[in-house]
Amino acid sequence: MNIYLETLRYYADWIGIPVVKLEQPTEKVVYVKNPDRANTPAGYSDPVDIYIYASEKAVFVSYSEKSEDIVENMQANCKCYNDINILSKEIFKERAVRKIKYYLDEPSKVLSYSAARGLTYGDFPQYQNFFKNNNPQCTETDWLYDYFKELVDCNFIFGVLSDGRLVSVADSPSVPYRQGKVAEIGVNTLAEYRRKGYARQVCAAMLNSLTERGIAPLWSHEASNAASRKLAESLGFKHLAEVIEIIV
Numbered sequence: 001m002n003i004y005l006e007t008l009r010y011y012a013d014w015i016g017i018p019v020v021k022l023e024q025p026t027e028k029v030v031y032v033k034n035p036d037r038a039n040t041p042a043g044y045s046d047p048v049d050i051y052i053y054a055s056e057k058a059v060f061v062s063y064s065e066k067s068e069d070i071v072e073n074m075q076a077n078c079k080c081y082n083d084i085n086i087l088s089k090e091i092f093k094e095r096a097v098r099k100i101k102y103y104l105d106e107p108s109k110v111l112s113y114s115a116a117r118g119l120t121y122g123d124f125p126q127y128q129n130f131f132k133n134n135n136p137q138c139t140e141t142d143w144l145y146d147y148f149k150e151l152v153d154c155n156f157i158f159g160v161l162s163d164g165r166l167v168s169v170a171d172s173p174s175v176p177y178r179q180g181k182v183a184e185i186g187v188n189t190l191a192e193y194r195r196k197g198y199a200r201q202v203c204a205a206m207l208n209s210l211t212e213r214g215i216a217p218l219w220s221h222e223a224s225n226a227a228s229r230k231l232a233e234s235l236g237f238k239h240l241a242e243v244i245e246i247i248v
Helices: 002-017 017-025 065-077 081-095 121-132 145-153 198-212 228-234
Strands: 029-033 050-054 059-063 096-104 116-117 159-161 165-171 181-183 186-189 216-222 235-244
Touching: 002 017, 002 050, 002 181, 002 216, 002 235, 029 065, 029 096, 050 065, 050 081, 059 065, 059 081, 065 081, 081 096, 081 145, 081 235, 116 198, 121 145, 121 159, 121 165, 145 159, 159 198, 165 198, 186 198, 198 216, 198 228, 216 228, 228 235
Parallel strands: 029 059, 181 216
Antiparallel strands: 050 059, 050 235, 096 216, 096 235, 116 159, 159 165, 165 186
8 A cells, every 4th residue: 555645645536636736846826626615525514615735746726616706816816825825814714724734654653552442332431421521512412322333343443541441532534535545533632641642552553453454544633733743743644735624
């Protein structure tokens, strides 16, 4: 498995272009009208009307028909990614979500994960308590068991227990593209158990499981999340691109 290539294919699908174009350097911003932007991606509550991908090699703006007038304004006033970034903040404010994307460079750098294990159906009571502690604002959890069961069935959830309590979890919900070929890792740790290496342990276990099955691990975080950046780099991930997601 070529992890880097699979990662590029995933983002090429987001943009709506052949993967080879992501590796062709260009100084111009490339605009791509993509009908798929009108659809709601898996894991999202709304369509991502404008999807901006910026790597060292190229900048792509993937947009829906609904967003044409906005993108015409970008084309007239933006000569580079920095211009687009500034304009997006001015126009959309919190609706322009900036994320950092990574690819796994050297899986061999992943170290011990002896404290982590794959979760099973029998761990659901622990997981339910963990979820409620991490998401006190979420009062409706009737869906949680089905969600947990799906993750267990796919071997997409790992945890660390301390004193019989589930304290850190890494999982991988559905992705919008290339399901079964790529998986994006999410990790949460109870506040009082952070800075003990548990997040690294569960992520390392997840990485090992994914790569053994020929699934390319993905990692991303919002631009302000320095802790996630540090964890990603410690696991062998390298910076790939910046992405701005805009819901109009």
